[in-house]
Amino acid sequence: MFAEKLKKRGEAQWEIAPFGKMRVPIIIFADEGLIRDMDEQVYQQAANVAALPGIVKASYAMPDAHWGYGFPIGGVGAFDPDAGGVISAGGVGFDISCGVRSLHTGLTYDQIKGNEKELADLLARRIPAGVGSESKLRVTSLEMDDMLQGGALWAVEQGYGHRADLRRIEENGRMLGAEPRYVSDHAKQRQEKEVGTLGSGNHYLEVQRVAAVYSDDLAKAFGLALNDIMVMIHCGSRGLGHQIATDYLAKMIKVAREEGIELADKDLACAPIKSEVGKQYYGAMCAGINCALANRQVLMHLTREAFAQIYSRANLTLLYDVSHNTCKVEEHEIDGHKKKLYVHRKGATRAFGPGHPSLPEDLQASGQPVLIGGTMGTASFILAGTTEGMTLSFGSCCHGAGRAMSRSQATKRWHGKDVVMHLAQKGIIIKGASPRGIAEEAPGAYKDVTAVVNATEIAGLARKVARLEPLICVKG
DNA sequence: ATGTAC
Numbered sequence: 001m002f003a004e005k006l007k008k009r010g011e012a013q014w015e016i017a018p019f020g021k022m023r024v025p026i027i028i029f030a031d032e033g034l035i036r037d038m039d040e041q042v043y044q045q046a047a048n049v050a051a052l053p054g055i056v057k058a059s060y061a062m063p064d065a066h067w068g069y070g071f072p073i074g075g076v077g078a079f080d081p082d083a084g085g086v087i088s089a090g091g092v093g094f095d096i097s098c099g100v101r102s103l104h105t106g107l108t109y110d111q112i113k114g115n116e117k118e119l120a121d122l123l124a125r126r127i128p129a130g131v132g133s134e135s136k137l138r139v140t141s142l143e144m145d146d147m148l149q150g151g152a153l154w155a156v157e158q159g160y161g162h163r164a165d166l167r168r169i170e171e172n173g174r175m176l177g178a179e180p181r182y183v184s185d186h187a188k189q190r191q192e193k194e195v196g197t198l199g200s201g202n203h204y205l206e207v208q209r210v211a212a213v214y215s216d217d218l219a220k221a222f223g224l225a226l227n228d229i230m231v232m233i234h235c236g237s238r239g240l241g242h243q244i245a246t247d248y249l250a251k252m253i254k255v256a257r258e259e260g261i262e263l264a265d266k267d268l269a270c271a272p273i274k275s276e277v278g279k280q281y282y283g284a285m286c287a288g289i290n291c292a293l294a295n296r297q298v299l300m301h302l303t304r305e306a307f308a309q310i311y312s313r314a315n316l317t318l319l320y321d322v323s324h325n326t327c328k329v330e331e332h333e334i335d336g337h338k339k340k341l342y343v344h345r346k347g348a349t350r351a352f353g354p355g356h357p358s359l360p361e362d363l364q365a366s367g368q369p370v371l372i373g374g375t376m377g378t379a380s381f382i383l384a385g386t387t388e389g390m391t392l393s394f395g396s397c398c399h400g401a402g403r404a405m406s407r408s409q410a411t412k413r414w415h416g417k418d419v420v421m422h423l424a425q426k427g428i429i430i431k432g433a434s435p436r437g438i439a440e441e442a443p444g445a446y447k448d449v450t451a452v453v454n455a456t457e458i459a460g461l462a463r464k465v466a467r468l469e470p471l472i473c474v475k476g
Numbered sequence: 477a478t479g480t481a482c
Contacts, residue, residue: 069477093477094477094478095477095478096477098477131478131479131480132478132479190478190479199477199478200477200478200480201477201478201480202477203477236477237477238477238478239478239479241477241478242477242478243478245477245478246478325477407480436480
């Protein structure tokens, strides 16, 4: 019923005009192939988002979009607080500030060739991964609020990494506006042993080789060259973020009912930005962002320690750290006027263009590095934000390959052991916490990441800089 | 995503 309403709007850009209770159109970024295979539920969920109070311009779906809890994963929606706009826990997702960090190792492929197995064993031993994985680091209840206020800055102050890392993290490694008092004791308790752990699902730590460079200028600006060895870390806010989402989804269902906000789907629970629960969720969610930033900072430190054990010449520097499950207050131009909006990005990466004031000086000319994690057996990409993207999608783009198949479908089709063997034949070492987890994450369960990234570039949301191919994957 | 169904 939605697919037949699609109108091609531009290169890799489609629109569904508002109908029913939609206040704004749906805009989907995808090529012909991706749009043909797009799950009808993505349109339904994007339409539900388009019907929420205070939504501005459009309800967006990225090329990697798929069904999610309330909002589609790969969905972007911006809300105006002065027009009754809402904030939604489902619009951020359960894994608050799930994101990707990319490190340059200072090594080239020649320097690690032949040592892959040793490096893989070392990383797997040092990086806690899997369901309920525990860290050697303990954050006591006394320190918890400092961590939730300080983010990666807190981690650096505890001895995990360097101050220089912070300028290559969104928000300089510390999200302002965090309000630990609005995070439940239960959520904090769940995090005590989990700072510096990978978690499970699609989370991983990967050692990668730069296999292609698409723009010499941008690669130079990002310090990348062919055959450089990089590390990509994908994880989020673990138990704490999950508990914040659980706590506030329940509160928001109640508030939405009291405020007379009609919800097409109860999973889309939300509260007016200016309501008490709306403000509390925002403060708690910012604390969740800091938790994820601290988590990735500690994991980077563990990675540095592992590399230092084998390679005295390794020098791991942070290229960038992006979150792809957030709601952020940003200034965007609407009808010629600057407006402060609450931009939800769920399974969508911020992709700010050149000259944006929030970028560090040495990235002003290039635009923001955009990190796209692919699947174990395929490739990941580094892109750069564009000026065009700022008006096309509030400076947002895809976040990964995007699931094409549910986890249960994937476990019926593949066995973890076979996936590991198949990837070994391609020269990729997988260190997995669970065979079932590996089956769920089989490359075949995902869309084609190359198609997703190409559609993103054709639409103008970001520019391709480099392709990374996996050598070692420590899987949650 | 998640102490993978408090």
